[in-house]
Amino acid sequence: MAIPPLHRWDLSPDEARSLQRELADRVDTGSPLGPCRLIAAADVSYTRGDDRLFAAVVVIDAETSELVERVGLVERARYPYVPGLLSFREAPPVLEAFGRLKHRPDVLLCDGQGIAHPRRLGIASHVGLWLDLPTVGCAKSLLCGSYDEPGPGRGDRSPLIHRGEVVGTVLRTRDRISPVFVSPGHRCDAEGAVRIVMETTGNYRLCTPVRMAHAFVNELRRGAGE
DNA sequence: GCGACAG
């Protein structure tokens, strides 16, 4: 099924930021996340010398934790990395890869922020709007906002606040390990975002779907060049 | 003006 284009991607940084403010109004972070049988995750990696970009989307069966399907691709980066504009660089290839899936996942976990973004449109939210699919932002580091250090145990959390708003959750996925930054992408609330991440996290800091996407994307780099 | 800044 083809993805209906929401907008162009070749925008100047100023135009991109303006568009983010408009799109942010369409993001739904009030709906609870329903049952998730098929969980997808996306990740992107680059090579150093050239401008090649590798993207991957994996689909995992929530019950068995087994890989159901995966799609990977290589293409030229068309946008530079600009803090706050990550989706303009990574979303296009992720959407392309997602579009080649045979299955329709119940949720997509993205490596990056959801609404925990200066203009409330991190890559997870942006991709969620394009796909009209529940998405969750799973970032390894902070982009904006402040928080109190969460407790030391797995499951301990602390709200991430930006300009007086709760934009996400700083979540400890493993005892005594640095927390991750979870935020709703689209069609999902804060509770649902934390729930899906906790349910898919094993003995590693990052949840299984994201780890599998990361492993696959690196596997692609190996067999396609570097 | 200064510092911060997902991947």
Next chain:
DNA sequence: ATCTTGTCGC
């Protein structure tokens, strides 16, 4: 993200 050596710990 990528580069890069050793090192601490299960």
